[in-house]
Amino acid sequence: MTTQTAPPEATTKHERRKIDDGVLRNLGLVGVLVLLIVVGIITKPDLYSDPTWVKNNFLTILQQASAIGVVTVGMTFVIIGGGIDLSVGAIIALAGVWATTLATQSYGAGGMIFTALIVGIAVGLVNGVLISYGKLVPFIATLAMLVAARGLAAQISGKQTQISANSTINSLASERLLGIPLLVWILALVVAAGWVLLNRTTFGRRTVAVGGNPEAARLAGINVKRHHMLLYALSGLCCGIAAIMLTSQATSAQAAMANLYELDAIAAAIIGGTLLSGGRGTIVGALFGVLVFSTITNLFAINNLSTEVQNMVKGAIIVAAVLIQQFRYRSFTQLFKR
Amino acid sequence: MSALSRRRILFGGAAVGAGALLTACTSNEPETNAQVNTNTGTSANPNAAAGQKVIIGFSAPAADHGWIAAITTNAKAQAAVYPDVEFRAVESGTDAAAQRAAIATLIAQKPTVIVMLPADGKELDSTGLEAMKAGIPVINLDRAFPSRAAYRLQIKGDNYGMGLAAGHYIGEQLKAKGVTNPIIGEIPGIDSLELTQERTQGFNTALAEYGFKVANRRPAEFTADSGQAAATALLQALPKMDALWNHDDDQGIGVLAAIKQTNRSEFFMVGGAGSKLAIDAITKDDSVLKATVTYSPSMASSAISLARLIGQGKGMSDLVELQVPQEITLASETITKDNAAKYAKLGF
Structure with a gap:
């Protein structure tokens, strides 16, 4: 219907604007990041005057964003495809717990990584089958999985914190390659793979297509x-990947780990410009979304401000990002009407 | 068609194989370290002599944390020590509503005594009253009921005292080292809980006696991964630190991991609760963890012993009174390398 009212030349203009729009939004998020860092420099000049500290600080921000960043890449795909995955935190907990049972640990680092990845894929497949072939609404199916997977994780772990005794797994979080933490390299690889998959393969184009208009x-x-x-x-x-990263960071896994990761991942994808109704979104935007949250946490920590205020600011940023999106769209449509 | 089915067989076979392998990987037999009062020689302790049969109903929220898990393990293990005690635990869910329902069924079974760790003391107050009205004495474990009439005995840990103990240890150590203006960090658990606020109050009060205060405070969520995140943020915010108090040894696993990952060792750390891992680390003395202040789940074992005495109408043999007192608050003890051996059996 809208295509009938919009003149043909406007459609091409709209296409062009949409590309600019993505770049603009990413620039906007970079602006927010710069602003947060400037606030940090102003409020804590003594810390920012030490170059070693500054370098470490940026690496810390990246490292603390790495596990949630990997989750957000997967979440972005699901949301672009028109779905939602509320079970990511629970899947991490189940994969982490399963990978750190005494039996799995006896197979060494390889066995632990294999287990975490297979458990992640398997639980994801169960979600997918329930939604695609059981015709459950994604919200309900993954909500049920959120509860069930944490339940199973608690069952397996006997409600205890399971210590990872594997030095290879534990060293993932402390080792560096070319001065950059390994976890950050993993994030970079996943983001690069996600970008290629979304933008340069049929799988990616299909994801956008099924999310935008499944019938078409x-x-x-x-x-x-x-x-x-x-x-x-x-x-x-x-x-599954995030479960290994988080397990190496905490040198342990438990049923309550990765608490509320689903909300952080969804929020990061949304402020990165992914449309919650599907059909549009970018991996780079989602990455910036994660970095904004990680930088806020860092800024509040170095200023010793309470986490309550931090959560309020996070909420405000999510609302602001969505409002800006809507405002842009409204002004575009008005532009076409004139 | 044949290519497709071959692919299906391949994937199907791989899936079944992976499934079989994974199921094998759930086997998990972590050692449990129950804390039991074994002082049951009848000559030394006349109260231990088998008496009238006591049925103890037990309810605690489903464990999502090592401490709560230890509470349930301890209660069960202590009850098993007494031949005259029958232990009936009810599955109590994770929230107050589920526990209320569980206790209603328990009251209907008419146990002699009920031992209850409420999900929330305020929300289960009326349930405590109900049981007491039904003539069943209630032992209120740890999370206090506001009404005095809702329990026969209240036995609980001391959160404020825990903060005081941690603050005094840190204050004394820093004073001995001659540090005048120390930088002190704090990693509490879930900040909205009353118990966290009490611990922090006690900590600040004790530090104030030495003229010290907390430089930075990053709350975690009692889990190892949240402890790692909070500690990483704290260490980044304080490039130099003198002392750190982490409220909970379970989240402390993550806190210690973060400290190791950042290669920091210029400060000392005090833990909280008194887990087996923490006591082992203090004994070995190979990390920044030098002490932990207890909040011991051994209170569940004591609650069972006292429930038995109440059921049999006996008093505590060291006291003059013929009945068990109404309120017992455990002292928070400080475990250091010097006394760690003594506390090893109390670690959970």
């Missing part, structure tokens, strides 16, 4: 159900 995608010959299922498996895989 189906008529175009895409197996929409199977594609949705694969998206949840992809999100599960990201959770």
Whole structure:
């Protein structure tokens, strides 16, 4: 219907503007990041005057963003595909706990990593099958998985914190490659792979298509159900990777770990410009979203401000980001009407 | 078609194989370290002599934390020591509503005594009253009921005292080292809980006696991964630190990991609760963790012993009174390398 009212030349203009729009939004997020760092410099000049501290601080911000960043990449795919995954935190907990049982640990680092990844993919597949073939609404299916996976994790762990005795796994969080923490390299690899997958492969184009208009995608010959299922498996895989990262950071895993990661991942994807209704979103934007949150945490920590205020600021940033999105769209439509 | 089915067989086979391997990987038999009062020689302790049969109903929230898990383990283990005690635990869910329902079924079974660790003392106050009205004495474990009539005995830990103990230890150590203007960090647990606020109050009060105060405070959530995140932020904010108090040894696993990952060792750390891992680390003395202040789940074992005495109408043999007192608050003790051996059996 909208295509009928909009003149053809406007559509091409709109296309062009949409590309600019993505770049603009990323620039906006970079602006927010710079602003947060400037506030840090103004409020804590003594800390920022030490170059070693500053370098370490940026690496810390990146390192603390790495596990949630990996989860957000998977979440961005699911949301672009028109779904939502509320179970990511629970999948991390289940994969982490499963990978750190005494039996799994006896197989060494390889066994632990294999277990975490397989558990992540398997739980993601269960989500996908329930949603695609069981016709459950994604919100309900993954909400049920959130509860069930944490329950299973508590069952396996006997409600105890499971210590990782594997020095290879534990050293992932402390080792550096070319001066950059390994976890940050993992994040970079996942983001790069996610970017290529979304922007340079048929899988990525199909993701956008099934999210934007599933019926049109189906008529175009895409197996929409199977594609949705694969998206949840992809999100599960990201959770498996994050479970290993988090386990190495905490040198342990437990059923309550990665608490509320689903909300952080969704929020980061949204402020990165991913449309909650699906069909549009960027990996780079999502990464910036994660970095904004990580930088806020850092800024509040160095100023010893309470986490309550920090959560309020986080909430305000999410609302502001969505309002700006809506405002842009409204002003565009008004532009076309004139 | 044949290519497709071959692919399916391949994937199917891989899935079944992975599944079988994973199921094998859930086997998990972590050692449990129950804290039990074994002073049951009847010559030394006349109260230990088998008496009238006591049925003890037990309810604690489903454990999501090592401490609560230890509470349940301890209660069960202590009850098993007495031949005249029958132990009936009810599955009590994770919130107040579920526990209320669980206790209603427990009251209907008419146990002699009920030992209850409420999910929330205020929310389960009326349930305590109900049981007392039904003529069943209630032992209120740790999280206090506001109404005096809702319990026969209240036995609890001392959160404020824990903060005081941590503050005094840190104050004394720094004074001995001659540090005049120390930088002190604090990593509490979930900040909205009353118990966290009490611990922090006690800590600040004790530090104030030495003229010290906390330089930075980053709350975690009683989990190791949140402890790691909070500690990383704290260490970044304080490039130099003299002392650190972490409220909880479970989240302390993550705190210690973060300290190791950042290669920091210029300060000393005090833990909280008194887990087995923390006591081991203090004994070995190979990390910044030098002490921990207790908040011991051994109170569950004591609650069972006292529930038995109440059920049999006996008093505590060292006291003059013929009945068990109404309120017992455990003292928070400071475990250091010097006394760690003595406390090793109390670690959970």
